[in-house]
Structure formats: C-alpha cells, structure tokens
Amino acid sequence: MTGSRNALATVASVSLIVGLARPVEAVVTCSLPTPDKTIRQLFPESTGHRLQIKRMKMSGGIELRDKIAHALGRPLDQAGEYDVMYPVYEVLVEDKLISRIMCSTERGQGHKCQIAVAISTQGKLQKLFFDSLLYPPPEVFHSPEYTARFQGLGLLDFKEQGQAEAIEAPPGGTPFDNQAIKQGVHKLLLLHEAWFRSQPRRGK
Numbered sequence: 001m002t003g004s005r006n007a008l009a010t011v012a013s014v015s016l017i018v019g020l021a022r023p024v025e026a027v028v029t030c031s032l033p034t035p036d037k038t039i040r041q042l043f044p045e046s047t048g049h050r051l052q053i054k055r056m057k058m059s060g061g062i063e064l065r066d067k068i069a070h071a072l073g074r075p076l077d078q079a080g081e082y083d084v085m086y087p088v089y090e091v092l093v094e095d096k097l098i099s100r101i102m103c104s105t106e107r108g109q110g111h112k113c114q115i116a117v118a119i120s121t122q123g124k125l126q127k128l129f130f131d132s133l134l135y136p137p138p139e140v141f142h143s144p145e146y147t148a149r150f151q152g153l154g155l156l157d158f159k160e161q162g163q164a165e166a167i168e169a170p171p172g173g174t175p176f177d178n179q180a181i182k183q184g185v186h187k188l189l190l191l192h193e194a195w196f197r198s199q200p201r202r203g204k
Contacts, residue, residue, distance in 0.1 A: 029084040030103040030114045030133065038132045042118055043091050043099060052088040056081070060194050068190045071158075072183050080105065086191065091118070099126055102192060103133065106184040109176040113137045115184040117150075119192050125153045128185060137181060140172040150185060155193060158186040 032038050039049050056064055056076075065082050069075050076082050081104075089101040103116035112135035118127040128150040130136035141147075149167050157163040164186070169178035 027079075027084055029080070029086055030105045030116070031087045032089065032101070032103065032116065032132055033134065034132060035089055035101075039089065039091055039101070042101075042127055042129070043093075045093055046091050046098070047094055048092050050090045050092065052090065054086045054088055054191070054195055055084065056086070056191065057083045064191075064194050067194075068187055071190055072186060074183075081187070088195075097121055100192060100196065102188045104184045104188055105135065106180040108137055108180050109174050111135070113177060113180045113184070115181055115188075117185055117188050119189065121196075123154050123189065123193055123197055125150050125185065125189070127151065128181075137177050138173060140170050141177065141181060143170055146170045146173075153185075155186075155189050158182075158189065 035049065035051075039046055056068075065076055086102060086104070090097055091099040091101065099118045099120055101116060101118050103114060106113045106115065114130065114133040114135045115137070116129050116133060117125055118129075120126050128147045130142055136142070146167075150164075153164055164182055167178070167182060169175050
C-alpha cells in the first residue's frame with residue numbers, strides 16, 4: 001500500500017530525532033529491504049500490504065517474554081529480542097488479510113542469522129525464507145528441500161516430539177545454525193499467537 005515501503009525509514013528517522021533529546025528506546029530486529037518486491041514474489045495474487053510495528057515490551061511485556069523463554073528453553077536477550085521493534089507486513093488481497101510476514105535476528109554459529117516467515121491467519125507457516133534479508137544463514141539452508149519442511153507447521157509442532165524436532169540441518173549445515181533457525185521460527189509463531197490470535201496485556 002502507498003507509503004508502506006517507507007514506514008521503517010520513517011520509524012528510524014523519528015527515532016533518530018527523538019534520540020537528540022533522549023536515548024533511542026528500541027531498534028528494528030530485522031526488516032525486508034524491498035517488501036513490495038518480496039511480497040509480490042511470495043503472493044502474486046496480493047494487491048498490497050500494510051505495516052505494523054510491534055514491541056514485545058509494550059505488547060505482552062514480561063509475562064510474554066517469560067512465556068517465550070520457557071517455550072524456547074533459554075532466556076531472551078533484552079536488547080536484541082525483548083525491547084526491539086518487530087515489523088509485521090500484513091499481506092492483502094483487496095481488503096482480505098491472507099498472511100503476515102514477520103522476521104527476526106538469531107545467533108548463528110559465529111554470525112547473525114536472520115529469518116523471515118509468512119504465517120497464515122490460522123497461525124500456520126506458509127513460507128520460510130531468507131533471500132531478501134541482510135544477514136541470511138549459510139547458503140545450504142536456502143535449499144527448497146530444507147525450507148519446505150517448515151511449511152504447514154504450527155505451534156503444536158514445536159512442542160517436544162513435534163514435527164519440528166525431526167528437522168535436521170541440510171548437508172554442510174551446522175546443527176547450531178539449524179537450531180537457531182528453528183528457535184527463530186518458533187519465537188515468531190509464539191509472537192504471532194500472542195499479538196494476533198489472543199489479547200495480550202500491556203507490558204511494563
């Protein structure tokens with residue numbers, strides 16, 4: 001939609017201006033450099049998109065942070081995961097919402113590992129992709145055979161002994177990077193559930 005592609009730049013500009021008076025409160029975890037192009041490639045039928053900016057600290061707060069940390073089995077980084085801005089690209093066909101695209105930066109093996117997912121309104125993974133991101137995981141993880149294994153998964157599939165547990169690193173990929181990708185996907189599904197399929201309380 002008109003103006004959506006410049007929304008993140010506007011957020012960054014506003015943050016910079018505010019920063020002249022006081023420290024910037026949050027940064028963007030990860031974003032699509034060319035959202036219009038990416039969305040057209042993923043959803044040729046789309047007629048536009050709108051952008052939301054969400055923050056776990058303000059939408060869910062400590063309760064949501066602790067719930068996600070428990071589900072992932074590790075604490076969340078305060079500056080890199082909890083108090084950051086998460087762009088959410090809502091994909092539209094006319095006035096109908098068909099998907100939300102969310103992305104996140106994870107810790108790979110000695111490098112940043114950014115992932116993006118398209119999630120249906122029912123909370124199911126439609127697509128896992130990396131190609132349009134600034135810090136994608138190693139090339140071996142881009143294979144369609146690997147990313148297709150995530151298609152159709154939901155939150156229940158990331159519980160113990162769920163389908164996600166059986167997803168292994170592709171040949172040449174490290175288990176560490178594979179785990180980072182799976183945890184990133186799991187985290188984004190949890191955020192999607194909290195922000196769009198339930199009513200989280202305002203954070204502190």
